[in-house]
Amino acid sequence: MSRIGNNPVSIPEGVTVEVNDNLLTVKGKLGELKQEFEGVSFEIEDGVISVSRDSESKDHKSRHGLYRSLLNNMVEGVSKGFTKELELIGVGYRASNQGQRLDLALGFSHNIVLNIAPEVKVETISEKGKNPIIKLTSHDKQLVGQVAAKIRSFRKPEPYKGKGIKFVGEQIRRKAGKSA
Numbered sequence: 231m232s233r234i235g236n237n238p239v240s241i242p243e244g245v246t247v248e249v250n251d252n253l254l255t256v257k258g259k260l261g262e263l264k265q266e267f268e269g270v271s272f273e274i275e276d277g278v279i280s281v282s283r284d285s286e287s288k289d290h291k292s293r294h295g296l297y298r299s300l301l302n303n304m305v306e307g308v309s310k311g312f313t314k315e316l317e318l319i320g321v322g323y324r325a326s327n328q329g330q331r332l333d334l335a336l337g338f339s340h341n342i343v344l345n346i347a348p349e350v351k352v353e354t355i356s357e358k359g360k361n362p363i364i365k366l367t368s369h370d371k372q373l374v375g376q377v378a379a380k381i382r383s384f385r386k387p388e389p390y391k392g393k394g395i396k397f398v399g400e401q402i403r404r405k406a407g408k409s410a
Contacts, residue, residue, distance in 0.1 A: 235270075235294035238280045239302050242309045247272075247279060247301075254301065258308025260369040261349070265300055269293045272301070307369040314378040316364040320385075320393035325354045325362045332364070336385045336395070350377050363398065 241247055245258040249272045254265045269290040273280050281298040283290040306312075318325055324335040332352055334342040346352050349370055355363040364381060368374045378397070387394035389405040396402060 233295070235281055235283070235298045237298065238278045239298065239305055241274075241277045241279060241305060245305055245309050247274060247305070249274070254297075254304075256301075256304040256308050258305075258369070260308050260311050263304045263308060263370060265297075265304060267293075267297050270297045303371045307371055311367055311369050312371045312374050314366045314374050315398040316366070316378060316381055316395050317398050318362045318364070318395055319387065323362065323385075323393075323395075324356070325364050326356070327352050327354050332381070334381070334384060342384055344381065346377060347373060349373055 245256065248255045248257075252266050252268055254267055254272065256263050256265075269285075269287075270281050270283050270293055273282065279301065281294060281301065283294045318334075318336070320337060322335065322337060326333045330346045330348060330350075330352060332344045332346055332354070334344070336342060346366075350366055350368040350373060353365040353367070355365060366374050366378055382395045382397070385394045387396045387400075387402045389403055390407055392402050392404060
């Protein structure tokens, strides 16, 4: 029994959900998202969507909770949006952006220049005495996470000094250095 799949998803004002064949479309003030599905069916009534599976096969049971979670993320994304913040920790680590071009100075011989997808809005915050912060905002949760993971992969936080790119609020497991 899927505990997550049985929970209904409420639709806030200004969000429309359409189900055509095997395509789920969610539109809201921040954008439009589409998702293909199979093995489940959606019932829309009184501003609430419920997800039910077509059969009791193991494959359909496993997709029941998945599609409910994807639907919930789509509805939340087009109504509120998602934000990820990354913090650069290290001497001389800098981030700047011009439009959708992100320029990172991470201690390598050359700067890393990354073109970010147009659906994701990028903003860099640099204050004196504080670590630079990269703020990513979009209506697509999956895309924001993917872009944030790509940026983090350029210089992951290391366990001895904690230098690198980390998510804001992330705890880094620290190790003791070599004992003298």
